[in-house]
Structures are given as C-alpha cells and as structure tokens.
Amino acid sequence: MDLNKLTISQASKLLENKEVSSRQLTETVLDWIKKIDSEVKSFVTVCADEALKAADASDVRRKAGKTLGPLDGIVMSVKDLLCTRGITTTASSNILKGFVPQFDATVIKKLKDAGVVIVGKTNLDAFAHGSSTENSDFFTTHNPWDLSRVPGGSSGGSAASVAADECLGSIGTDTGGSIRQPSSLCGVVGLKPTYGRVSRYGVIAMASSLDVIGPIAKSTKDAAMILQAIAGRDPLDGTTLDAPVDEYVKNLTSSIKGVKVGIPKEYFASGMDEDVAKVVENAIETIKKLGGEIVEISLPHTDYALSTYYILQLAEVSSNLSRYDGVKYGHSILRENQKHSLEEVYFKSRGEGFGAEAKRRLMLGTYVLSAGYYDAYYKKALKLRTLVKRDFDNAFGKVDVILTPVSPTPAFKIGEKADDPVQMYLSDIYTVPINPAGVPAISLPAGFVVRDGKKLPVGVQIIAPMLGEQKIFDVSNILEKELNIFNERAIS
Amino acid sequence: MLNKDDVLHIARLAHLDLSDTEVEKFSAQLSDVLELFSKIDGLDLKDEAETSQITGLENVFRADEIKKYPSLTDTKTSELVESAPIHSGNEIKVPKVIEEN
Numbered sequence: 001m002d003l004n005k006l007t008i009s010q011a012s013k014l015l016e017n018k019e020v021s022s023r024q025l026t027e028t029v030l031d032w033i034k035k036i037d038s039e040v041k042s043f044v045t046v047c048a049d050e051a052l053k054a055a056d057a058s059d060v061r062r063k064a065g066k067t068l069g070p071l072d073g074i075v076m077s078v079k080d081l082l083c084t085r086g087i088t089t090t091a092s093s094n095i096l097k098g099f100v101p102q103f104d105a106t107v108i109k110k111l112k113d114a115g116v117v118i119v120g121k122t123n124l125d126a127f128a129h130g131s132s133t134e135n136s137d138f139f140t141t142h143n144p145w146d147l148s149r150v151p152g153g154s155s156g157g158s159a160a161s162v163a164a165d166e167c168l169g170s171i172g173t174d175t176g177g178s179i180r181q182p183s184s185l186c187g188v189v190g191l192k193p194t195y196g197r198v199s200r201y202g203v204i205a206m207a208s209s210l211d212v213i214g215p216i217a218k219s220t221k222d223a224a225m226i227l228q229a230i231a232g233r234d235p236l237d238g239t240t241l242d243a244p245v246d247e248y249v250k251n252l253t254s255s256i257k258g259v260k261v262g263i264p265k266e267y268f269a270s271g272m273d274e275d276v277a278k279v280v281e282n283a284i285e286t287i288k289k290l291g292g293e294i295v296e297i298s299l300p301h302t303d304y305a306l307s308t309y310y311i312l313q314l315a316e317v318s319s320n321l322s323r324y325d326g327v328k329y330g331h332s333i334l335r336e337n338q339k340h341s342l343e344e345v346y347f348k349s350r351g352e353g354f355g356a357e358a359k360r361r362l363m364l365g366t367y368v369l370s371a372g373y374y375d376a377y378y379k380k381a382l383k384l385r386t387l388v389k390r391d392f393d394n395a396f397g398k399v400d401v402i403l404t405p406v407s408p409t410p411a412f413k414i415g416e417k418a419d420d421p422v423q424m425y426l427s428d429i430y431t432v433p434i435n436p437a438g439v440p441a442i443s444l445p446a447g448f449v450v451r452d453g454k455k456l457p458v459g460v461q462i463i464a465p466m467l468g469e470q471k472i473f474d475v476s477n478i479l480e481k482e483l484n485i486f487n488e489r490a491i492s
Numbered sequence: 493m494l495n496k497d498d499v500l501h502i503a504r505l506a507h508l509d510l511s512d513t514e515v516e517k518f519s520a521q522l523s524d525v526l527e528l529f530s531k532i533d534g535l536d537l538k539d540e541a542e543t544s545q546i547t548g549l550e551n552v553f554r555a556d557e558i559k560k561y562p563s564l565t566d567t568k569t570s571e572l573v574e575s576a577p578i579h580s581g582n583e584i585k586v587p588k589v590i591e592e593n
Contacts, residue, residue: 102567196549222574306528326577328584343587345586345587351508352511359514363499363503377529380532383541421525
C-alpha cells in the first residue's frame, strides 16, 4: 500500500485503527517527494525535520488517547503565501526571498491545533499573480499528468503536490480562480469558500475584497474535512463572518434528487475547447441521471465580469504591494549599502525585487486609480460589481447550485502563454466572475481529454449562494462517486 | 494606448525603477490589457450603486484594551525588528528624510 496515495479520510481511518502511524505516513510522503519533486517541482520549501517532529507528537497523542480529531497526523502542504512561524515564506517572490515570519497565519494555527503535519510550502505565481506558476520568481511547477504542461495557477504547486501524491491535501488561495483553475488542470478537488468564511490573518494579501483561503484535496469529502478545520470567525480578521460552521462531512446527503442545477447559457456561448465541452456535458447528463433538475439560466453581465474583476483586482494589488518598501523586511538595497536616500530605497528595492507580472499589475492598478482614470475604470468596476452580484442573487432565486466549466482548455504547454498577459488573463474567464460576487465554488474533476497521447484532467465548477458550502459538497460528493475518475493517479 | 512617457509616469507613481527594455515591453503589454477593458467603455451606469465589499459587515470593532496578539504571545520584539535591513535595539532605522539647514 502506498500511504502517500491515500485520501485524508482513508488515512484518518488507518491512523485511528492504529494500523499506521503518522511517522510512517510522513516518511512515505517525504521519500516520495525526494523521488519525484525534482521533476514536478511543487515545493519551494520542504520542512522534513519539523514535519517528522509534528508526526511523532501526533503519534504520542494517539497512544495517550488524546488525538485532536480526524486530521491529527495527516500530512498536508501549504501554499507559500501563508505565514509559517520559523519557516521561510516567500510568496515565490524575490522581494520576500528568505523572509522568515515571526508568527503563524490563523489557518496554519488552526491546522496545527487539529494535529496536521505540514510537510512543506508550495510554489505559486509570485504574489499569486498568474494562472500557470510561470510567474514564480523561482521556477515553474510541472503538471503531474504531463510534465511539459503547466499545473495552472496561482496555487499550482499546491494542486500539483496533491495530484502527484506528495501530500494528502493542501491549502491554496483564490482571488479569481487560483484554487479552482489549477485543481481543474491537475485533476483534484479545490474549493473557493464564501468570502469571509476563512480567516486571512497572516496570509500575504493580493486583492483584499476578493481573496479567500481554501482546501485542495483528493476527494470532496477531504475538502469538506479541511474546510471544517479552518473555517470560522477570527478576531484578527475583521472581514470574517460570524455564521456557525456546519458539520460538512456528517451532513453530506445521499441523494441529489430534485436539486435544481442552473446552467448559465453565457458560459457556453463560445471559446470553449470541444473536448472540454464534452466533459461538462457529460457531467450535466450525469446530474440528470441522478435525479437533479437541470434549469437553463442567464447571468447577463458575464461579458463584463472579466473587466470588473481585473480592474478591481489590479487596483487592490497596487495598494497591497505598496508595503514592500525596502524598509521593514524583504529585499532592500540598504542591505548592501546604507548610504541611499529614502526615495532610492523605494524605487530600487522594488524595481529589483518585483518580477515582471507584479510590476505590470502594480502599474495597471496605479493607472486605474490615478487622477483622470479613476471614474472611467475603478468607479465603473465598483458599479459593475453590483450588477455581477445581482446576476447571482437572481439566479439563486431559481436554482440551488450553478454548474459551469472551470477553464476553457485543459492544461496548456509551459511557455505557450508566458509572455502574453491578455491570453493568460482570459484563461480565468469562467472563474473570475465568482470572486466579486463573494459566493463559494468548487472545482470537481469530471473527466479527461487526450492531448499528445496523454490524459489530461478537466474539472467542472459548482457554485452556491453565500455560505452554501454544504450544498456544494452534497452535489460534488454524489457527482464524484458517479463519475468515478479518481482510480487513476497522475504518477504511479 | 500607453506611450513610453505614460509608462514612466505610472512607474513613478508606483515607486518603481524600470529598465529601458521594461519600459518598451510594458507600454505594449499594458496597452493590450487596457484594450481588454474597452468592453465597459460605453456603459451607462450613472444610477447604479457601488459595491466595494460583499459581506455587509459594518464597523467591526474590538474592545479597546491592550492585548497581545494570540499568535504573537511568544514572539520577541527583537525578532520582528531583525527583519528590517537596518535596526538598532528595538528600532527600525530609515534613511534621513529631513535635511538640517
């Protein structure tokens, strides 16, 4: 039995029955990382010593009958955008290269409180700016299903690490699709929770009115287990919601008979790869077969959602990146030579430390907020956000969930879009409208397409109203069992 | 369409040093992205309200009392200060911004 290939719920059972120890699980994962990560390149940092220590502590707790719950001893990776005390946190950026946080993000603290063993920090597009990990200032992660292709992004390292069985589950962040798109491209389950459901304290900010933290896993049930551990109000994040956290796994329903599933016609208008369309159609047929009711709906402002999203995101990025000033932490020309004016410190430290995409976004964000353009771009986008949100509100008056594609294409080749920001931005066209609306959405693997003789996974997106995570898990869990595509692993 | 001077102006506002090659490359790339937004040019949204956040939460306050952040209870001030390029004691040092006359 390959312990690293287990789902969290399978491993949790084995741990509970004392058939395996967390040390065995952790060692298996570490050995596997050593064997394959030079090719997949999921990890920026592997923290073997800390992981083994945490695993031993978990085993001691179990022996004493003091386990911390179903995640105790489970091995996970975390996107390198979440601060981990004593372990380098870089956002895959040169400006934060070597930065060691003095505290844990709330999500990290909650995982540790649940007994999770954190095995390493995963690669991303620097500051989560991108859809392929090619914008990482360090290296590109490879798709485990075809190493010549991208894993998607920005949480590409997290999705690849789960798909390649280099961990049992992971944590990603999603501002416009950064959990869902790589999950689709790597064939894993990724949930973008409701805005405000999970604390962002200690997570390096990208666009604060859109950012959420969520699970990436090998099954819907696993994603539900992780969300349950990390969700909830946090006094350290004023945007977190006070609503109670559901017992997602316990509450999973056994049927979706009568569930109304909306299909927005705007998402099927054009631009989707034909083979991807077939996978999505098959998922819709499967829902019908399971007794779900398919309802055609309209989200009339979909065409404007991409502009709305990007204008708001760029504006907020430019504001959030202003904290990297070469004075407090991170890359600074003052480290070489202290005789610089303050202005030189700002301009040169930032000019050297930020990669091309961060610079593009910083400038575009500055532009849409600048005198003379604020009304034409930023203010207009705030108004369009009202319309995009209203589209979803109206739709959820008629249906329980909405089903759409996640990405218009399967994983693309490394280098294919690397220097064309517009093409890269368009690869998020089905995921970005969700974030301005704040609603939760999952990417569930639904099938494969074949390219160059290799099977590439394709996901479908299931969207629910605010705080409708349970509804998503219910539909996703049943659809997952029926589609049954998880038997195959990317790397055996 | 952004020309080189526009790019330099924006870079100045964003506190960014750019190389000549970057200025060249960015003026084309940034223009392409702005072109993508031209879709919303003609829209009349005069009567629509703005949405800057979607939770509806307002005035989230905490009690006005001195409290150590729970995640920082065992963190020493020196650890935080040592992240800065120049520091002494418990202080972060910055280049002088006011000239003596």
